[in-house]
Amino acid sequence: MGLFGKITFSSILQRIFGKKHAKIGIYGPPNVGKTTLANRILRDWTGDIMGSVSEIPHETRRAKWKKDVKIDNGNSSLVMDIVDTPGISTKVDFKEFMNTWGLSKDEARRRAKEATEGVIESIKWLEDIDGVLLVMDSTQDPFTQVNVTILGNLEARNLPVLIAANKIDVEESSPATLKSAFPQHPVVPISALTGYNADNLYTTMVKQFSKKKKKRR
Amino acid sequence: MTKKENGIAFNLISRHKLQELNTEDKLKFIIKEIKNGKILVLEQGLTPTEQTSLIQHTMKEIEHDTFIGFEMEGYGPDQPTFFQKILGMHKKPRITLIGPANLLKMVKKDNEMIQTMIISRSGAK
Numbered sequence: 001m002g003l004f005g006k007i008t009f010s011s012i013l014q015r016i017f018g019k020k021h022a023k024i025g026i027y028g029p030p031n032v033g034k035t036t037l038a039n040r041i042l043r044d045w046t047g048d049i050m051g052s053v054s055e056i057p058h059e060t061r062r063a064k065w066k067k068d069v070k071i072d073n074g075n076s077s078l079v080m081d082i083v084d085t086p087g088i089s090t091k092v093d094f095k096e097f098m099n100t101w102g103l104s105k106d107e108a109r110r111r112a113k114e115a116t117e118g119v120i121e122s123i124k125w126l127e128d129i130d131g132v133l134l135v136m137d138s139t140q141d142p143f144t145q146v147n148v149t150i151l152g153n154l155e156a157r158n159l160p161v162l163i164a165a166n167k168i169d170v171e172e173s174s175p176a177t178l179k180s181a182f183p184q185h186p187v188v189p190i191s192a193l194t195g196y197n198a199d200n201l202y203t204t205m206v207k208q209f210s211k212k213k214k215k216r217r
Numbered sequence: 218m219t220k221k222e223n224g225i226a227f228n229l230i231s232r233h234k235l236q237e238l239n240t241e242d243k244l245k246f247i248i249k250e251i252k253n254g255k256i257l258v259l260e261q262g263l264t265p266t267e268q269t270s271l272i273q274h275t276m277k278e279i280e281h282d283t284f285i286g287f288e289m290e291g292y293g294p295d296q297p298t299f300f301q302k303i304l305g306m307h308k309k310p311r312i313t314l315i316g317p318a319n320l321l322k323m324v325k326k327d328n329e330m331i332q333t334m335i336i337s338r339s340g341a342k
Contacts, residue, residue, distance in 0.1 A: 090275065090288065091318035092276070112279075119273070123273050145290055
Protein backbone atom coordinates (compact mmCIF):
# COMPACT_ATOMS: atom_id res chain seq x y z
CA MET A 1 0.00 0.00 0.00
CA GLY A 2 1.32 3.45 -0.85
CA LEU A 3 2.13 6.29 1.44
CA PHE A 4 -1.45 7.56 1.49
CA GLY A 5 -3.11 4.16 1.51
CA LYS A 6 -5.59 2.92 -1.08
CA ILE A 7 -7.58 5.90 -2.29
CA THR A 8 -10.79 5.06 -4.10
CA PHE A 9 -13.72 7.20 -5.18
CA SER A 10 -15.86 5.65 -2.47
CA SER A 11 -13.21 6.26 0.20
CA ILE A 12 -13.07 9.94 -0.83
CA LEU A 13 -16.86 10.16 -0.58
CA GLN A 14 -16.69 8.48 2.85
CA ARG A 15 -14.20 11.03 4.06
CA ILE A 16 -16.43 13.86 2.91
CA PHE A 17 -19.86 12.54 3.76
CA GLY A 18 -19.10 9.84 6.34
CA LYS A 19 -19.89 6.14 6.29
CA LYS A 20 -23.16 4.74 4.97
CA HIS A 21 -22.44 1.14 5.92
CA ALA A 22 -20.62 -0.14 8.98
CA LYS A 23 -20.03 -3.42 10.79
CA ILE A 24 -20.82 -2.84 14.45
CA GLY A 25 -19.90 -5.24 17.24
CA ILE A 26 -21.93 -5.40 20.43
CA TYR A 27 -19.39 -6.06 23.16
CA GLY A 28 -19.24 -6.28 26.92
CA PRO A 29 -18.83 -8.61 29.88
CA PRO A 30 -21.30 -11.50 30.37
CA ASN A 31 -24.82 -10.69 31.60
CA VAL A 32 -24.89 -6.99 30.82
CA GLY A 33 -27.68 -7.38 28.24
CA LYS A 34 -25.85 -7.54 24.92
CA THR A 35 -28.25 -9.96 23.27
CA THR A 36 -31.25 -8.19 24.81
CA LEU A 37 -30.00 -4.99 23.20
CA ALA A 38 -29.29 -6.75 19.89
CA ASN A 39 -32.83 -8.14 19.98
CA ARG A 40 -34.20 -4.66 20.73
CA ILE A 41 -32.34 -3.13 17.78
CA LEU A 42 -33.39 -5.89 15.37
CA ARG A 43 -36.99 -5.92 16.58
CA ASP A 44 -37.25 -2.15 16.12
CA TRP A 45 -35.66 -2.05 12.66
CA THR A 46 -36.20 -5.48 11.07
CA GLY A 47 -38.89 -7.20 13.13
CA ASP A 48 -36.47 -10.05 13.78
CA ILE A 49 -34.47 -11.13 16.84
CA MET A 50 -30.81 -12.08 17.31
CA GLY A 51 -30.88 -14.86 19.88
CA SER A 52 -32.05 -16.24 23.20
CA VAL A 53 -31.38 -14.51 26.50
CA SER A 54 -30.89 -15.96 29.95
CA GLU A 55 -29.97 -14.96 33.48
CA ILE A 56 -27.23 -17.57 33.39
CA PRO A 57 -23.96 -15.98 32.27
CA HIS A 58 -22.45 -16.88 28.89
CA GLU A 59 -25.79 -17.62 27.23
CA THR A 60 -24.33 -16.36 23.93
CA ARG A 61 -21.32 -18.54 23.23
CA ARG A 62 -21.00 -18.04 19.47
CA ALA A 63 -21.07 -14.70 17.70
CA LYS A 64 -24.26 -14.03 15.75
CA TRP A 65 -24.80 -11.38 13.18
CA LYS A 66 -27.46 -9.76 11.10
CA LYS A 67 -26.60 -7.97 7.91
CA ASP A 68 -28.01 -4.77 6.44
CA VAL A 69 -29.89 -3.35 9.39
CA LYS A 70 -30.90 0.15 8.34
CA ILE A 71 -31.25 2.61 11.16
CA ASP A 72 -33.00 5.79 10.16
CA ASN A 73 -32.35 9.03 11.98
CA GLY A 74 -34.73 11.31 10.10
CA ASN A 75 -32.18 13.36 8.17
CA SER A 76 -29.59 10.61 7.93
CA SER A 77 -29.37 6.86 8.09
CA LEU A 78 -26.78 4.14 8.44
CA VAL A 79 -26.88 0.55 7.26
CA MET A 80 -25.17 -1.71 9.79
CA ASP A 81 -24.13 -5.31 10.05
CA ILE A 82 -24.79 -5.99 13.73
CA VAL A 83 -22.55 -8.58 15.42
CA ASP A 84 -23.68 -9.87 18.82
CA THR A 85 -20.57 -11.23 20.51
CA PRO A 86 -20.15 -13.61 23.47
CA GLY A 87 -19.35 -11.90 26.77
CA ILE A 88 -15.68 -11.28 27.48
CA SER A 89 -14.33 -12.35 30.85
CA THR A 90 -10.99 -13.19 32.42
CA LYS A 91 -12.29 -16.33 34.12
CA VAL A 92 -14.82 -19.09 33.52
CA ASP A 93 -15.68 -21.36 36.43
CA PHE A 94 -17.92 -24.32 35.67
CA LYS A 95 -18.70 -24.67 39.40
CA GLU A 96 -20.47 -21.32 39.31
CA PHE A 97 -22.90 -22.73 36.73
CA MET A 98 -23.56 -25.66 39.05
CA ASN A 99 -23.70 -23.92 42.42
CA THR A 100 -25.38 -20.68 41.44
CA TRP A 101 -27.48 -21.71 38.48
CA GLY A 102 -28.21 -25.36 39.19
CA LEU A 103 -26.77 -26.85 36.01
CA SER A 104 -25.66 -30.47 36.05
CA LYS A 105 -21.93 -31.14 36.10
CA ASP A 106 -21.88 -32.17 32.45
CA GLU A 107 -23.94 -29.16 31.36
CA ALA A 108 -21.76 -26.83 33.43
CA ARG A 109 -18.53 -28.19 32.00
CA ARG A 110 -19.85 -28.00 28.46
CA ARG A 111 -21.09 -24.44 28.98
CA ALA A 112 -17.75 -23.43 30.50
CA LYS A 113 -15.79 -24.89 27.60
CA GLU A 114 -18.01 -23.20 25.03
CA ALA A 115 -17.76 -19.94 27.00
CA THR A 116 -13.95 -19.95 26.78
CA GLU A 117 -14.21 -20.49 23.02
CA GLY A 118 -16.74 -17.65 22.85
CA VAL A 119 -14.38 -15.22 24.57
CA ILE A 120 -11.67 -16.06 22.05
CA GLU A 121 -14.10 -15.59 19.16
CA SER A 122 -15.23 -12.21 20.50
CA ILE A 123 -11.69 -10.94 20.64
CA LYS A 124 -10.98 -12.20 17.11
CA TRP A 125 -13.97 -10.24 15.81
CA LEU A 126 -12.30 -7.01 16.91
CA GLU A 127 -10.11 -7.34 13.81
CA ASP A 128 -13.11 -7.15 11.52
CA ILE A 129 -15.40 -4.43 12.80
CA ASP A 130 -15.79 -0.72 12.19
CA GLY A 131 -17.19 0.33 15.56
CA VAL A 132 -18.30 -0.99 18.92
CA LEU A 133 -21.45 -0.64 20.93
CA LEU A 134 -20.03 -1.40 24.37
CA VAL A 135 -22.73 -2.52 26.76
CA MET A 136 -22.23 -1.92 30.47
CA ASP A 137 -24.49 -2.72 33.39
CA SER A 138 -25.35 0.61 35.00
CA THR A 139 -26.15 -1.13 38.29
CA GLN A 140 -22.55 -2.34 38.62
CA ASP A 141 -19.14 -0.82 39.30
CA PRO A 142 -17.94 0.44 35.89
CA PHE A 143 -14.21 0.05 36.60
CA THR A 144 -14.07 -3.67 35.93
CA GLN A 145 -10.95 -4.99 34.29
CA VAL A 146 -12.95 -6.26 31.33
CA ASN A 147 -14.52 -2.84 30.67
CA VAL A 148 -11.16 -1.11 31.01
CA THR A 149 -9.40 -3.69 28.81
CA ILE A 150 -12.00 -3.55 26.04
CA LEU A 151 -12.04 0.25 26.03
CA GLY A 152 -8.25 0.47 26.05
CA ASN A 153 -8.09 -1.95 23.14
CA LEU A 154 -10.64 -0.01 21.12
CA GLU A 155 -8.84 3.25 21.82
CA ALA A 156 -5.56 1.66 20.66
CA ARG A 157 -7.30 0.60 17.42
CA ASN A 158 -8.92 4.02 17.13
CA LEU A 159 -12.34 2.43 16.64
CA PRO A 160 -15.42 4.53 17.36
CA VAL A 161 -17.12 3.47 20.60
CA LEU A 162 -20.54 4.13 22.00
CA ILE A 163 -21.25 3.02 25.56
CA ALA A 164 -24.78 1.79 26.24
CA ALA A 165 -25.42 2.19 29.97
CA ASN A 166 -27.96 -0.62 30.18
CA LYS A 167 -30.51 -1.67 32.81
CA ILE A 168 -31.68 1.83 33.72
CA ASP A 169 -35.08 0.27 34.44
CA VAL A 170 -33.49 -1.17 37.60
CA GLU A 171 -33.81 1.08 40.64
CA GLU A 172 -30.14 0.85 41.69
CA SER A 173 -28.86 1.88 38.27
CA SER A 174 -26.56 4.87 38.02
CA PRO A 175 -25.79 5.81 34.41
CA ALA A 176 -24.24 9.05 35.71
CA THR A 177 -21.50 6.97 37.35
CA LEU A 178 -20.72 5.43 33.96
CA LYS A 179 -20.66 8.83 32.32
CA SER A 180 -18.21 10.20 34.85
CA ALA A 181 -16.07 7.04 34.65
CA PHE A 182 -15.57 7.28 30.88
CA PRO A 183 -15.93 10.96 29.97
CA GLN A 184 -13.94 10.50 26.75
CA HIS A 185 -16.72 8.41 25.15
CA PRO A 186 -20.40 9.05 24.46
CA VAL A 187 -22.61 7.25 26.99
CA VAL A 188 -26.31 6.66 26.35
CA PRO A 189 -28.48 5.40 29.22
CA ILE A 190 -30.92 2.75 28.01
CA SER A 191 -33.14 -0.10 29.05
CA ALA A 192 -32.76 -2.77 26.39
CA LEU A 193 -35.50 -4.69 28.18
CA THR A 194 -38.18 -1.99 28.03
CA GLY A 195 -36.83 0.03 25.11
CA TYR A 196 -36.63 3.17 27.23
CA ASN A 197 -34.40 5.79 25.55
CA ALA A 198 -33.81 3.54 22.51
CA ASP A 199 -34.51 6.45 20.15
CA ASN A 200 -31.65 8.41 21.69
CA LEU A 201 -29.39 5.38 21.29
CA TYR A 202 -30.26 5.04 17.59
CA THR A 203 -29.64 8.74 16.94
CA THR A 204 -26.25 8.53 18.64
CA MET A 205 -25.37 5.29 16.82
CA VAL A 206 -25.95 6.88 13.42
CA LYS A 207 -23.93 9.93 14.41
CA GLN A 208 -21.07 8.02 16.05
CA PHE A 209 -20.68 5.16 13.58
CA SER A 210 -21.02 7.28 10.45
CA LYS A 211 -17.69 8.87 11.28
CA LYS A 212 -14.81 7.84 9.11
CA LYS A 213 -11.86 6.78 11.22
CA LYS A 214 -8.60 5.16 10.32
CA LYS A 215 -8.01 1.83 12.00
CA ARG A 216 -4.68 1.20 13.67
CA ARG A 217 -3.73 -2.43 13.47
CA MET B 218 2.29 -21.30 45.86
CA THR B 219 4.96 -22.08 48.40
CA LYS B 220 3.52 -25.30 49.76
CA LYS B 221 6.28 -25.87 52.30
CA GLU B 222 5.32 -22.66 54.04
CA ASN B 223 1.62 -23.30 53.46
CA GLY B 224 1.21 -19.79 52.16
CA ILE B 225 0.58 -17.88 48.98
CA ALA B 226 3.44 -16.35 47.04
CA PHE B 227 3.26 -12.66 46.14
CA ASN B 228 5.96 -11.74 43.65
CA LEU B 229 6.81 -8.22 42.63
CA ILE B 230 8.04 -8.27 39.06
CA SER B 231 10.33 -5.38 38.26
CA ARG B 232 9.87 -3.02 35.37
CA HIS B 233 13.33 -4.06 34.18
CA LYS B 234 12.36 -7.74 33.96
CA LEU B 235 9.13 -6.91 32.10
CA GLN B 236 10.85 -4.62 29.64
CA GLU B 237 13.34 -7.38 28.82
CA LEU B 238 10.55 -9.66 27.59
CA ASN B 239 8.69 -9.34 24.32
CA THR B 240 4.90 -9.56 24.48
CA GLU B 241 4.69 -13.28 23.81
CA ASP B 242 7.30 -14.17 26.43
CA LYS B 243 5.74 -11.78 28.92
CA LEU B 244 2.33 -13.42 28.55
CA LYS B 245 3.83 -16.93 28.76
CA PHE B 246 5.67 -15.95 31.93
CA ILE B 247 2.54 -14.47 33.56
CA ILE B 248 0.32 -17.41 32.67
CA LYS B 249 2.89 -19.91 33.92
CA GLU B 250 3.22 -18.08 37.23
CA ILE B 251 -0.49 -17.65 37.89
CA LYS B 252 -1.20 -21.26 36.86
CA ASN B 253 1.27 -22.17 39.59
CA GLY B 254 -0.83 -20.25 42.08
CA LYS B 255 1.32 -17.14 42.37
CA ILE B 256 0.04 -13.62 42.69
CA LEU B 257 2.08 -11.10 40.75
CA VAL B 258 2.51 -7.40 41.21
CA LEU B 259 3.78 -6.01 37.92
CA GLU B 260 5.71 -2.80 38.43
CA GLN B 261 4.71 -1.86 34.91
CA GLY B 262 1.36 -3.15 33.69
CA LEU B 263 0.32 -4.50 30.32
CA THR B 264 -0.84 -2.45 27.36
CA PRO B 265 -4.52 -2.88 26.38
CA THR B 266 -3.46 -5.03 23.43
CA GLU B 267 -1.37 -7.24 25.70
CA GLN B 268 -4.27 -7.49 28.16
CA THR B 269 -6.57 -8.70 25.39
CA SER B 270 -3.98 -11.25 24.26
CA LEU B 271 -3.62 -12.40 27.86
CA ILE B 272 -7.36 -13.06 28.02
CA GLN B 273 -7.21 -15.01 24.73
CA HIS B 274 -4.24 -17.11 25.84
CA THR B 275 -5.75 -17.72 29.27
CA MET B 276 -9.00 -19.01 27.79
CA LYS B 277 -7.00 -21.68 25.95
CA GLU B 278 -5.31 -22.70 29.21
CA ILE B 279 -8.41 -23.07 31.38
CA GLU B 280 -8.70 -26.47 33.02
CA HIS B 281 -11.96 -26.96 34.88
CA ASP B 282 -10.52 -28.37 38.09
CA THR B 283 -7.21 -26.56 38.39
CA PHE B 284 -7.21 -23.21 36.58
CA ILE B 285 -10.29 -21.07 35.97
CA GLY B 286 -8.62 -17.89 34.77
CA PHE B 287 -7.28 -14.75 36.38
CA GLU B 288 -8.19 -11.61 38.22
CA MET B 289 -6.31 -8.45 37.33
CA GLU B 290 -6.55 -4.85 38.36
CA GLY B 291 -4.25 -1.93 37.83
CA TYR B 292 -4.15 1.72 37.10
CA GLY B 293 -4.10 2.66 33.45
CA PRO B 294 -1.64 5.12 32.01
CA ASP B 295 -2.07 8.80 32.78
CA GLN B 296 -3.68 10.79 30.01
CA PRO B 297 -0.97 12.13 27.70
CA THR B 298 -0.46 15.86 27.64
CA PHE B 299 -1.33 17.92 24.58
CA PHE B 300 2.29 17.93 23.39
CA GLN B 301 2.70 14.19 24.02
CA LYS B 302 -0.40 13.58 21.87
CA ILE B 303 1.04 15.70 19.07
CA LEU B 304 4.32 13.80 19.26
CA GLY B 305 2.46 10.47 19.30
CA MET B 306 3.90 9.56 22.69
CA HIS B 307 2.01 7.06 24.83
CA LYS B 308 2.40 6.79 28.56
CA LYS B 309 3.23 3.37 30.01
CA PRO B 310 0.63 1.38 31.96
CA ARG B 311 1.14 1.57 35.70
CA ILE B 312 1.37 -0.96 38.51
CA THR B 313 -0.90 -4.01 38.11
CA LEU B 314 -1.94 -6.86 40.37
CA ILE B 315 -2.71 -10.20 38.75
CA GLY B 316 -3.41 -13.63 40.17
CA PRO B 317 -5.37 -16.84 39.71
CA ALA B 318 -9.13 -16.28 39.96
CA ASN B 319 -9.55 -19.08 42.49
CA LEU B 320 -7.25 -17.22 44.90
CA LEU B 321 -7.59 -13.54 44.24
CA LYS B 322 -10.82 -11.59 44.42
CA MET B 323 -11.16 -7.94 43.48
CA VAL B 324 -13.40 -6.05 45.85
CA LYS B 325 -13.34 -2.44 44.81
CA LYS B 326 -11.34 -0.09 42.68
CA ASP B 327 -11.34 3.65 42.56
CA ASN B 328 -8.78 6.31 41.77
CA GLU B 329 -7.21 6.03 45.21
CA MET B 330 -7.20 2.34 46.06
CA ILE B 331 -7.62 -1.15 44.67
CA GLN B 332 -9.08 -3.47 47.29
CA THR B 333 -8.51 -7.21 46.96
CA MET B 334 -9.00 -10.34 49.04
CA ILE B 335 -7.29 -13.69 49.14
CA ILE B 336 -9.88 -16.44 48.97
CA SER B 337 -9.44 -19.37 51.29
CA ARG B 338 -11.07 -22.71 50.56
CA SER B 339 -13.86 -21.91 52.96
CA GLY B 340 -14.45 -18.51 51.37
CA ALA B 341 -12.98 -15.05 51.28
CA LYS B 342 -11.09 -14.11 54.41
